[in-house]
Amino acid sequence: DAMVIQNPRYQVTQFGKPVTLSCSQTLNHNVMYWYQQKSSQAPKLLFHYYDKDFNNEADTPDNFQSRRPNTSFCFLDIRSPGLGDAAMYLCATSRVAGGGDEQFFGPGTRLTVL
Amino acid sequence: GESVGLHLPTLSVQEGDNSIINCAYSNSASDYFIWYKQESGKGPQFIIDIRSNMDKRQGQRVTVLLNKTVKHLSLQIAATQPGDSAVYFCAENTGNQFYFGTGTSLTVIP
Numbered sequence: 001d002a003m004v005i006q007n008p009r010y011q012v013t014q015f016g017k018p019v020t021l022s023c024s025q026t027l028n029h030n031v032m033y034w035y036q037q038k039s040s041q042a043p044k045l046l047f048h049y050y051d052k053d054f055n056n057e058a059d060t061p062d063n064f065q066s067r068r069p070n071t072s073f074c075f076l077d078i079r080s081p082g083l084g085d086a087a088m089y090l091c092a093t094s095r096v097a098g099g100g101d102e103q104f105f106g107p108g109t110r111l112t113v114l
Numbered sequence: 115g116e117s118v119g120l121h122l123p124t125l126s127v128q129e130g131d132n133s134i135i136n137c138a139y140s141n142s143a144s145d146y147f148i149w150y151k152q153e154s155g156k157g158p159q160f161i162i163d164i165r166s167n168m169d170k171r172q173g174q175r176v177t178v179l180l181n182k183t184v185k186h187l188s189l190q191i192a193a194t195q196p197g198d199s200a201v202y203f204c205a206e207n208t209g210n211q212f213y214f215g216t217g218t219s220l221t222v223i224p
Contacts, residue, residue, distance in 0.1 A: 004157075031210055042203055042214035043158065050210055057211075090157050094210075102148065103205075103212055105157035 003027070004106035006091050012112045013081050021076040021109045023091030032074040033103065034066060035090040043090055049074060078111075086113045126221045133191040135218045137204035142185060146207035149178060149189045151200045152217075158203060161189070196222045 005024045013019040023032065031050050035043035047056045049068045063085070065077040078085055091106040127133045139147070145166040150158035164171045164178045164187075171178050177190040187204050199222045204215045 033212070035214075040217075042217050045211060045213065048210055055210065092157075092212075101146075102160050102163060103158075105150075105159070107157050108155075110155075 004091055004093055004104050006089075006106035006109050008109060009107060010110050010112070012114065013078075014114050015082065016080050019078050019081055019111065021078075021089050021091075021111070023074045023076070023106055024072050025091075025093045025104075026072070027093055027095070027104060028071060029093035029095045029104070030071075031094045031096070032068060033092040033094075034064075034074070034076050035092065036085075037088040037090055037108070039087075046076070081111070081113045083113050086111055123216065124219045124221070126223060127194050129196060129222050129224050130193055133189075133194045133198070133220060133222075135189045135191075135202050135220065137187040137189075137215050139185050139187060139204070139206045139215075141206060141208055141213075142182070144206040144208045147178070147180060147187055148205045148207070148212070149176075149187075150203045150205060150214075151198075152203060153200045161202075191220075194220075194222050196224055198222055 007022045033048040034046045036046055037043040045057050046060045047066050063079050068074045088108045088110050090108045092103045094103045095101045148163045149161040151161050152158045162173045162176050162178050164180050169180050175192045179188045201217045201219050203217045205212045
């Protein structure tokens with residue numbers, strides 16, 4: 001089935017140790033998103049790609065970076081994770097630019113920072 | 115980011131009753147809205163959407179109402195079932211960006 005896949009589902013890292021989260025999609029969607037969701041809070045948009053065009057939210061910390069090497073894959077790099085970065089990280093896709101089209105979410109990667 | 119808020123953080127309903135979850139949004143330029151259901155440990159799941167040129171849309175057991183005058187969105191769930199227990203988020207869309215509301219935790223009492 002076409003879907004949004006996130007690996008790993010659970011990631012444990014040490015304070016300050018770089019970590020990369022992965023997302024892939026078989027939907028061939030143009031737009032890919034990364035969200036951070038902390039416990040009992042709404043998902044917060046970090047950035048999105050429309051094709052290779054990267055769009056950073058104004059309040060996304062510099063500690064968070066992203067790469068999209070091709071249509072199917074998108075990576076979230078956290079350069080120096082702090083305790084406050086422990087959260088669920090959600091990847092999503094949508095078909096078209098300009099909005100007005102449903103987002104499809106992956107199952108998320110839960111990041112623990114020790 | 116945009117401000118999309120929910121009026122009630124928790125809601126408990128009896129099985130079989132109807133549920134109404136409310137949401138206020140702040141960007142009058144938003145032209146597309148989605149309601150999501152999120153169960154514990156899972157990603158948000160699409161329930162129903164509505165475009166800004168509509169004021170009502172119905173799905174299976176769910177109805178979304180949009181009032182652009184007061185920038186208010188609601189989700190109505192008919193004959194609520196235990197499987198409906200989850201957190202519900204509204205999201206507004208402007209351009210390529212989606213902004214989520216705070217979320218309402220719905221508990222269905224058998």
